[in-house]
Amino acid sequence: MSGPFNYKHLYYFWVVAKEGGISRAAHRLEMAVQTVSAQVRELERSLGYALFKPAGRGLVLTEAGLAALQQADQIFQLGEALPAKVRDAMSLPSLRLAVGISEGIPKLVGHRLLQPALEEPNLRLLCREGAFDDLLGELALHRLDIVLSDRPAPSTANIKLYSHPVGSSKIAWYGCSALIKPLKKHFPTSLTDAPVLLPTVNNAVRARLDHWFEQHAVQPRIVGEFEDSALLKIFGAGGMGIFPVAEWVHDDLLEHYAVERLGVCDGVMEHFYVVGTEKKVQHPLVQRLLS
Numbered sequence: 085m086s087g088p089f090n091y092k093h094l095y096y097f098w099v100v101a102k103e104g105g106i107s108r109a110a111h112r113l114e115m116a117v118q119t120v121s122a123q124v125r126e127l128e129r130s131l132g133y134a135l136f137k138p139a140g141r142g143l144v145l146t147e148a149g150l151a152a153l154q155q156a157d158q159i160f161q162l163g164e165a166l167p168a169k170v171r172d173a174m175s176l177p178s179l180r181l182a183v184g185i186s187e188g189i190p191k192l193v194g195h196r197l198l199q200p201a202l203e204e205p206n207l208r209l210l211c212r213e214g215a216f217d218d219l220l221g222e223l224a225l226h227r228l229d230i231v232l233s234d235r236p237a238p239s240t241a242n243i244k245l246y247s248h249p250v251g252s253s254k255i256a257w258y259g260c261s262a263l264i265k266p267l268k269k270h271f272p273t274s275l276t277d278a279p280v281l282l283p284t285v286n287n288a289v290r291a292r293l294d295h296w297f298e299q300h301a302v303q304p305r306i307v308g309e310f311e312d313s314a315l316l317k318i319f320g321a322g323g324m325g326i327f328p329v330a331e332w333v334h335d336d337l338l339e340h341y342a343v344e345r346l347g348v349c350d351g352v353m354e355h356f357y358v359v360g361t362e363k364k365v366q367h368p369l370v371q372r373l374l375s
Contacts (some may be wrong), residue, residue: 089130090126090127090130091159092123093123093124093126093127093130094127094152094156094159095156095160096109096113096120096123096124096127097123097124097127097135097152097153097156098153098156098157098160099112099113099120100120100124100136100143101145101149101153101156104142104143105142105143106120106121106124106143124136127152131148131152133146133148134146134148134149135148135149135152136149178206178207178208179204179206179207179208179368179369180208180209180210181201181207181208181209181210181229181230181367181369181370182210182212182227182228182229183198183209183210183211183212183228183229183230183231183232184211184212184213184214184219184222184223184228184230184231184232185211185212185213185219185231185232186213186214186215186216186219186231186232186233186234186235187213187214187215187216187286187287187311187312187313188216188233188234188235188283188286188287188288188289188313189232189233189234189313189356190313190314190317190329190330190333191313191314192333192336192337192340193253193330193332193333193356194211194232195336196332196333196336197232197250197251197356197358197373198232198373200369200372200373200375201369201370201372201373203372204369204372207369212228215286216231216233216235216286219231219233220237220245220359223245223359223360223361224243224245224361226361229360229367229369229370230358230359230360230367230370230373231358231359231360232356232357232358232359233247233356233357233359234287234288234289234354234355234356234357235288235355235357236357236359237357237359243361244361244363245359245360245361246359246360246361246362246363247357247358247359248357248358248359248360248365248374249355249356249357250356250357250358250373250374251332251355251356252353252354252355252356253330253331253332253333253353253354253356254330254331254348254349254350254352254353254354255289255292255293255328255329255330255331255348255349255352255353255354256328256329256331256334256345256346256347256348256349257275257326257327257328257345257346257347257348257349258320258326258327258328258329258337258341258343258344258345258346259320259323259325259326259327259343259344259346260320260321260322260323260342260343260344261342261344262323263278263279263323263325263326264326264343264344264345264346267326267346268346268347271346271347272300272302272347272349273300273301273302275297275300275302275304275326276302276303276304277303277304277305278304278305278325278326279304279305279307279324279325279326280304280305280306280307280325280326280327281306281307281308281309281310281316281319281320281324281325281326281327282306282308282309282310282316282327282328283309283310283311283313283316283328284309284310284311285309286311287311288354288355289328289352289354292352292353293328293349293352296349296350296351296352299351305325307324307325308324308325317329317337317341317343318341320341320343321341321342321343326346328349328352330354331348358370358373358374
């Protein structure tokens, strides 16, 4: 492709793809069919690939067309968001912090980690929860400032990520009173055949918990596995089984859920990280979190 890329040609292609045909696209654009068709052909010529192919009486996207549409979707979705971004920037002064919270991070821990930033009177906080790898992708695209995680970021050749440790906590077992009472005697061997709720294998602490069971020759009855830590607590508080939680949030846990502490999962620690794209963090609110 020679010369600067023509986004007008891309836009006409995008409308044709969305409308499913040149005639409908021309009607939407209030332009002649021949003009829209010529604009699409110009884009194909500049890219060097056909973007559409005949299918019956209509057109369908080629493999190149599908790839182009995927990129065009991102480009024009960002364009559609531009007026709102500008309007927000000119509204009341605020300090924006976009945070991704990995599914493995307990919600109460996430709230505690963000507490220093919450003291900012002009804070505008955006929180997104999701799978760790998906959030790292959002971070790489600069849609997030940081990601809170229970593990450090992997080494990748595409982008350099930095993992800043921000705390660690022992793990303890909690549950409703009816389940806890008979298990207190002879803990932890009393956990054999006891109903237990665990994080899924995608969670960094799961392997440590499984190892702990092996060390103590305990074989619990696993009745539930959860990606979402909040769901795990809700089902645990409802009496489905006992469950592990970072002791760091003991007081908050007892305040929000009708549960009791059974005992410490000795030797098992949960670690927490702030993952960012900068070795020396520049965002003032992230600096507060790290300090």
